Each structure stands twice: as structure tokens, then as C-alpha cells.
Amino acid sequence: MNGFFLIDKGSGVGSFSVISAVRRLTRVKKVGHAGxxxxxxxGLLLVAVGDGTKLLEYFIGSDKEYEVLAKFGAVSDxxxxxxEIEETGFSGVLSDKEVQDTINSLFLGEIDQMPPKYSAxxxxxxxxxxxxxxxxDVELKSRKVQIDGFEMIGGEWPELKFRVNCxxxxxxxxxxxxxxxxxxxxxxxxxxxxxxxGDFLLENAKKLDEIDKIEDVLIxxxxxxxxxxxxALSDEEFEGxxxxxxxxxxxxxxxxxxxxxxxxxxxxxxxNSSDGTGIKYKKRIFS
Numbered sequence: 076m077n078g079f080f081l082i083d084k085g086s087g088v089g090s091f092s093v094i095s096a097v098r099r100l101t102r103v104k105k106v107g108h109a110g111x112x113x114x115x116x117x118g119l120l121l122v123a124v125g126d127g128t129k130l131l132e133y134f135i136g137s138d139k140e141y142e143v144l145a146k147f148g149a150v151s152d153x154x155x156x157x158x159e160i161e162e163t164g165f166s167g168v169l170s171d172k173e174v175q176d177t178i179n180s181l182f183l184g185e186i187d188q189m190p191p192k193y194s195a196x197x198x199x200x201x202x203x204x205x206x207x208x209x210x211x212d213v214e215l216k217s218r219k220v221q222i223d224g225f226e227m228i229g230g231e232w233p234e235l236k237f238r239v240n241c242x243x244x245x246x247x248x249x250x251x252x253x254x255x256x257x258x259x260x261x262x263x264x265x266x267x268x269x270x271x272x273g274d275f276l277l278e279n280a281k282k283l284d285e286i287d288k289i290e291d292v293l294i295x296x297x298x299x300x301x302x303x304x305x306x307a308l309s310d311e312e313f314e315g316x317x318x319x320x321x322x323x324x325x326x327x328x329x330x331x332x333x334x335x336x337x338x339x340x341x342x343x344x345x346x347n348s349s350d351g352t353g354i355k356y357k358k359r360i361f362s
Contacts, residue, residue: 077125118269137273154248163261
């Protein structure tokens with residue numbers, strides 16, 4: 076079995092638990108996903124099975140969309156409701172305009188972000204969150220992340236709801252925490268829901284307990300190629316590539332992911348050869 080599932084993850088469930096459940100449902104060992112969700116978070120997980128895992132690297136970097144409910148006037152050591160909460164003593168009431176103006180001036184475009192210590196980032200081979208929970212400390216480095224949209228969509232102070240469109244690697248918990256720091260009130264995440272990964276939408280996803288027939292929800296490779304360049308191979312080209320040869324008759328003008336189709340089936344990912352004389356397989360996928 077090869078392909079993808081769109082899973083609507085519930086709160087309190089870890090991403091790895093979803094992977095384990097998909098393994099049991101499909102009886103396929105090779106299962107992975109395109110981007111972890113915290114246990115508190117809900118929403119879209121793109122899960123690959125079988126040879127679909129070979130394509131995950133091309134989706135992990137996809138832009139994502141979230142809806143987040145934030146609580147102002149307090150902070151959390153994990154930046155969300157699962158952590159230890161501490162009131163900041165802030166007693167003011169900020170207007171929607173004040174909050175949005177701060178967002179517009181400081182939290183759009185490319186920004187520096189410090190990941191939360193309670194995260195799955197590896198420090199000397201161990202997850203940062205595991206080190207912290209064991210009583211240790213970690214020193215993380217800030218990094219550049221891309222925020223394309225960050226707007227208030229509801230709520231009433233001190234609980235406000237936002238929609239965030241961002242690049243891969245963005246921590247929404249850090250975004251909310253940093254906003255609270257800039258406003259002087261403190262803030263943490265109450266609820267977080269991922270609604271989009273690339274072109275995949277939460278509205279098309281299924282909860283695990285809603286899946287009756289695997290075949291009815293399995294997405295074949297050919298249905299996930301809308302965001303990529305595609306090259307249809309002739310019989311001769313397919314045979315040549317399969318033999319490990321370079322196709323001297325073709326070349327890509329720039330560094331781009333190109334999916335190879337043969338008889339309407341995805342058979343691999345193509346790239347320019349190292350010497351620039353043609354194209355070759357970067358990955359073979361014979362579904």
C-alpha cells in the first residue's frame with residue numbers, strides 16, 4: 076500500500092500515536108508524516124505510507140495555516156496550556172487595534188524566532204523537551220521564520236483568536252509568547268488547530284475513528300502533484316532512466332523538483348545530472 080492520508084488529529088494525542096494507529100490500520104511499517112503537531116494541538120496531519128514516505132521531504136517544507144486561541148495576562152513555561160501557568164499581573168485591556176498594530180509592525184515577513192525549550196528539537200542527540208523535563212537546561216538558537224499572515228479573527232480580551240499563515244519551522248507557541256511579551260501582558264496558547272499544509276485542507280481530512288475502509292481515504296501519488304512540475308516519460312526515456320542512464324536530451328533550467336510520470340503513474344523524482352549534461356533520477360518510486 077502506497078499513498079497518503081489526511082488525518083484530523085484530536086487534542087491530547089501525539090503525532091507518533093497517529094503514526095502507530097495508521098500502521099495498525101494499514102499493516103504497513105513504513106509510515107511518516109509531514110510536520111509534528113503538539114499533543115495539545117488539533118488538526119491536519121499529512122501521513123504517508125509505503126513509498127509515499129519517499130516524497131515526504133517535499134511536503135515537510137510546505138507553508139502551513141493555523142487557527143490559534145491565545146490567553147493574555149499570563150505566561151506558560153511551555154508557551155501553551157499544558158505547561159505551568161503564571162499570572163503576569165497585567166490588568167489592562169488592550170484593543171483589537173493595538174494588538175493588530177503590534178502584529179503588523181513586528182510579526183510579519185521574515186522574523187527571528189526562538190523555539191520553545193519544550194520542543195522536539197534535538198540537542199546533542201536528545202529532544203529539548205526531554206532534557207528540560209528531566210531537570211536539565213538547553214540553549215537553543217534563534218532562527219529565521221516566515222510569517223505571511225497573522226490576523227485576529229475573533230475572541231474578546233483576554234482570549235483572542237488568530238489565523239496564522241507561515242513557512243515551515245514556525246512555532247506558533249513562540250509566536251504567541253513573543254506577541255505577549257511585546258504587548259507587556261504575557262500570553263500563551265489555549266488552543267491550536269492546523270487547517271492547511273500546502274494545498275491540503277483540514278476539511279478533507281478524517282479522524283482516525285471515522286475511517287472504515289482504508290482504500291476509500293487513501294490518496295494516490297498522482298493526486299498530490301498539483302504543486303510540482305511534471306514530466307511525462309516516453310517508453311525509451313523510462314527504460315533509460317531505469318537502467319541508471321542520464322537523459323542527455325533534456326535539462327532543467329533551474330533547481331526545481333520535477334516528478335516523473337510514466338503511463339500516468341508516478342515513477343520518480345528527477346534532477347539535473349551533476350555534470351549538467353542531462354537529467355537523472357533523484358529518487359525512484361515504482362508504484
